[in-house]
Amino acid sequence: xxxxxxxxxxxxxxxxxxxxxxxxxxxxxxxxxxxxxxxxxxxxxxxxxxxxxxxxxxxxxxxxxxxxxxxxxxxxxxxxxxxxxxxxxxxxxxxxxxxxxxx
Amino acid sequence: xxxxxxxxxxxxxxxxxxxxxxxxxxxxxxxxxxxxxxxxxxxxxxxxxxxxxxxxxxxxxxxxxxxxxxxxxxxxxxxxxxxxxxxxxxxxxxxxxxxxxxxxxxxxxxxxxxxxxxxxxxxxxxxxxxxxxxxxxxxxxxxxxxxxxxxxxxxxxxxxxxxxxx
Numbered sequence: 001x002x003x004x005x006x007x008x009x010x011x012x013x014x015x016x017x018x019x020x021x022x023x024x025x026x027x028x029x030x031x032x033x034x035x036x037x038x039x040x041x042x043x044x045x046x047x048x049x050x051x052x053x054x055x056x057x058x059x060x061x062x063x064x065x066x067x068x069x070x071x072x073x074x075x076x077x078x079x080x081x082x083x084x085x086x087x088x089x090x091x092x093x094x095x096x097x098x099x100x101x102x103x
Numbered sequence: 104x105x106x107x108x109x110x111x112x113x114x115x116x117x118x119x120x121x122x123x124x125x126x127x128x129x130x131x132x133x134x135x136x137x138x139x140x141x142x143x144x145x146x147x148x149x150x151x152x153x154x155x156x157x158x159x160x161x162x163x164x165x166x167x168x169x170x171x172x173x174x175x176x177x178x179x180x181x182x183x184x185x186x187x188x189x190x191x192x193x194x195x196x197x198x199x200x201x202x203x204x205x206x207x208x209x210x211x212x213x214x215x216x217x218x219x220x221x222x223x224x225x226x227x228x229x230x231x232x233x234x235x236x237x238x239x240x241x242x243x244x245x246x247x248x249x250x251x252x253x254x255x256x257x258x259x260x261x262x263x264x265x266x267x268x269x
Contacts, residue, residue, distance in 0.1 A: 004217045006104050008210045010112040014119050016203030021123035023195025024188050029128060029173050033135050036166060037119050040142050051149040056224035063239050065154050069161050070246045074253035076166045080173040081257035087177040096189050
């Protein structure tokens, strides 16, 4: 197994764990945690391909990962703000209990 | 495959599993911090020093703290009576397992075509800074606008509204 294949397998495993968390947990914050794990798995893929790709000096993969980190931070801030507002409105963060779009 | 890689990937995967499986939400957030730290160390192992330290600063320093704040503000640390997993957890687990099977199969099939050992690139922070204000200046500006919009949006969304007062 090449080193790149090892990193790709770890990233795939992390993505699957994050997806399982996002799909199976009840708490909205835990779903956001799962999404963060999936984004991080993507970043690991980008960095691994940058490191073992043909032209690492162009920095494409690394830049993509850095911008992805910035976008993920923005997503986390807005997502957690939404969860707090929903909790204030419906007094729960249980996603199974949120079955109406009209408050 | 080095020994360091195995230790770091085991740490990362264990942290991620604990973050998804634990019952107490605060413990989940702390396990998530471990997974983020393991990922940052994997980035350092891949000679991506800048991305590794950015990961530590942004994820451990900001996102994990934000998650803990959100848990404490929503009383999410109380374990619900009817379990922490949703009613359709089996379907979700099956979808995740299928996704991992497909990804793992694709990686293992293409192993012979992936590049072999390449000389480690040496990238200085100066190079990263120059490409950020050179080749990648437009994405940088867009990210600046996005972060400003997200910050204002998050503050407006989470702002406490009094009844009948807009």
